[in-house]
Amino acid sequence: MLKAVYNATTTSGSYSFEERMGCGFGACMGCSCKTKYGNKRICKDGPVLVKEEIIW
């Protein structure tokens, strides 16, 4: 659904992601994702990513 919103809009914005997590505070690397600003952890560096950095 997030991807559909992303594709349907031309404005910038913030997107709140979900992922299955192990520790929940940045130690286990269970919820990592790639972004244009490097690898991020949804739990610690997210869950909100700005549109400009998102890689689907």
Add this chain to the structure above:
Amino acid sequence: MVNTKVSLSGVTLTNPVIPASGTFGFGYEFNEIYDINVLGAISIKGTTKEPRFGNPTPRIAECSSGLINSIGLQNPGIDKVISEEIPKLREVYYKPIISNISGFSIDEYVECCQKIDAVKDVDIIEVNISCPNVHNGGMSFGTSPENARAVTEAVKKVTTKPIYIKLTPNVTDIVSIAKACEDGGADGISLINTSQGLRIDLKKRRPIIANKIGGFSGRAIFPIALKMVYQVYEAVKIPIMGIGGVATAEDVIEMMMAGATAVQVGAENLVNPYACRDIVNNLERVMQKYNIKDLNEIIGEAHK
């Protein structure tokens, strides 16, 4: 007063409780929630020659009494671990550091071990030949005695620090692998790494984990780990770090009675982030309850 001090190949630990590699980051993350200097030692996140993003997500699936993971050795690479992560841990932590090394070829193990051996702050090198979540490496070195011995001999040639080989339970004869490591010159054995498991999402009708099969750990595997520590203790003379499903001070004592000199706590850190601290805090009380004055006296005691 009871004695909780143990020694791993000349490295003294104030207690035998060690967070297991992969469940505790580079340690400093946990220092935000408790003083990690209560720990006996820390086994830091598994490190490879090159930086790795790891496997696609989802990488985690919960189970009764455990969890499945398929991280795939995400780490910033050996050079960055040495230049950034270990110094960052050292700022907040003064106890022994165990560095966990993985590779995809014997040359990679050798190169990483050689580099980490030169780091003053590292006390023990744990060579992981048991990761179930990467192809053409990891576990493939730990499933045959010949390969396990070859890796051990190769890294021993280029190192001066104690080498502990971390073994996989996914073999038919754990004893022959452990013996091969001992014959190859290993200073100790860490066992076990994760078993393997699968969960399926009923709504999607597909495996939960993107990589489908992952490593299964947590309280559910404690008896499997205990059995393997028990078997290996009878076959080798070198010390064992017992790993697998340890969640309480009672588990630590049980693991030591089976033959472990020190004990690592893995998945429980993801269930209760204070698990290691709680185990350390409970250890003396539980020792008194079972009339144990010195932990060194119970190592392998179940064999007598």
